[in-house]
Amino acid sequence: MSDQRRQGGGGAGGSRGGHRGPRQKSRTAPSARSRQGDLPRSTALRVLRAVSHEGAYANLELPKALRRARLSGRDAGFATELTYGTLRMQGLYDAIIAEAAQRPVSKLDGGVLDVLRMGVHQVLGMRVPEHAAADQSVALARSVAGQGAAGLVNAVMRRIGERLREEWLEAVVPTEPVVERLSVAQSHPVWVVKALRQALIGHGVATAESADTVLEDLLAAHNVPADVTLVARPGLATVDELLAAGAQPGRWSPFAVELESGAPGDLEAVRDSRAAVQDEGSQLLALALAAAPVTPRSDGAPERWLDLCAGPGGKAGLLAALALQQDADLVANEVSEHRTDLVRQSLRPALTAAGEAGREIVVRTGDGREAGQEEPEAYDRVLVDAPCTGLGALRRRPEARWRRQPGDLVGLGPLQRELLASAIDATRPGGVIAYATCSPHLSETTFVVRDVLKKRDDVEAIDARELLAGAAVDELTGLGEGPHAQLWPHLHGTDGMFLALLRKKG
Incomplete structure (x- = not known):
């Protein structure tokens, strides 16, 4: 783990102390300085430019950029923290830049703005000496x-270095209303802050009186880098194998470990797809579905499982391993050809193991909304890992908070409802459906389930909290009022995963 990551430089609390120490000012004239930034900083800038101007995803773009630049060790750690920390705290940094530049950030060139955001993060979030951050920022701006x-x-940059972080917060963060204050201080768009406040109350983990305090804890958790969590897919890899490679035990899932340093791809089990990067909340959802009681088939045939939206293959990989252990067959369905290829790659060792065991694992491309009509009552367990805004994974995908808009819910809502209805149609009586999202937004979670159940009398909700807690190796609480379950970064250290379990009536 890099020094910057250990300091949590992206957090709103900052790593810069409240005392005023000696300040080193750059004595080098701009024209005499380096004409381009150093390799870690220029690599981070290239990623930020790709994210802001090409629609790239940082978690996909950064590893490629690090490989191209041949960065490793502390340099790779520096570039990683600089990229993710800048993206996380963009809202706060824009307010500081606007104050220091005495102009709205919309008036600044996009490349210059990215450079300044990086410069602010170095000074206020990473303990980089002000003269070094300024010199490198000037070089990058020139380039x-x-x-x-x-x-x-x-x-x-000179003006930014004249104040401590706490002084900047006092200067740019409004005191009222609370939503506006938290939006700037914790660097989230106002609409996201409002939606998460409603979600905390709606899922039963906060009251109207406590919501603002709990909300601040949640937003702050989004600004702390997430641990790298791996899953040892049962029957294909073991936790002991990953621990022997330097990982540490996970907290919730019996198959989870945490990787504190190094790249996941350095581990043989990960390279072979016998283990994979997977959040513990995501692991628990798959385990809960696999453990849910179903009515045995009258013909004694093996169970058939369906992952309706399987790409890119994380949950499908764990479900495939669990299906093999339970002598079940699995179909992993994905609507995108490209993502189908990713699923197939992720399931490669499971496909081999299934052939040896006489079981069937199928990876296919298809529209999940049509599965129920094409294969009515064909499956015993169905997972709908529905496309969503991803507001539960802002620790890992910091650009999502700036890229997503309230209007996205308009298109996602009907799709989520159609997928869930199709999954119910594809489930036989006595079978179980899991509806999951990586978002706590009420419009993507409880409202979707409520609206679908209103139109049907052949399905009922069962207590997802009991099965989710039963899958965990430690006591798991704070899941809400039920019957659905919601995980939270600030309570559980996982992504904000939602789970509803439904049983098809016999």
Whole structure:
């Protein structure tokens, strides 16, 4: 783990102390400085530019950029924290930049703005000496926008270095209303802050009186880098194998470990797809579905399982391993050809093991909304890992908070309802359906389940909390009022996964 990650530099609390120490100012004129930033910083900037201007995803773009630059060790750690910390705290940093530059950030060139955001994060979030952050920012600005931009960046960075983090927070964070204060201080769009407040109350983990305090804890948790969690897919890899490779035990899942340093791909089990990167909340959802009681088939045939939206293959990989252990067959369905290929790659060792065991694992491309009509009552267990806004995974995908808009819910809502209805149709009487999202937003979770159940009399909700807690190796509480379950980053250290379990009536 990099020094920057250990310090939690992306958090709103900051790593910069409240005392005023000696300040080192750059004595180098802008024209005499380096004409381009160093490799870790220029690599981070390339990723930020790809995210902001090409729609790239940082978690996919950064590993490629690190490989191209041949960065490893502390340099890779620095570039990683600089990229993710800048993205997380973009909202706060934009307010600081606007104050220091005496102009709205919308008036700044996009490349210059990315450079300044990185500069602010180095000074206020990473304990980088001010003169070093300023010199490197000027060099990067010169490389992306010319000498005039370099002068502007030099002036703004000087002004930013004149105040401590706490002083900047006092200057730019409004005291009221609470939503506006938290939006700036914790660097989330206002609409996301409002939606998460409603979700905390709606899922029963906060009251109207306690919501603001709990909300601040949740938003702060989004600004702390998530641990790298791996799953040892049962029957294909063991936890002991991963522990022997340097990992540490996980907290909730019996198959989870945490990787404190190094790249997951350095582990043989991960390279072979016998183990994979997977959040513990995601693991627990698959385990809960596999453990849910179903009515045995009258013909004594093996169970058939369906992962309706299997891409990119994380939950499908664990479900495939569990299906093999329970002598069941699995169909992993994905609507996108590209993502189907990812699922097939993830399930490669399970496909081999299934052939040796005489079981069937199928990876296919298809529209999940049509599964219920094409294969009515064909499956015993069906997972709907529905497309969603991803507001439960903001620790891992920090750009999502800025990229997503309230209007996205308009398109996702009907799709989520159609997928759940199709999953119910594809489940035989006595079987179980799991509806899951990586978002706590009420419009993507309880409202979807409620609306689908209103139109049907052939399905009923069962207590997901009991099965989720039963799958955990430690006492798991704070899951809400039921029957559905919601995991939270600030309570459980997992992504914000939602789970509803439904039983098809016989």
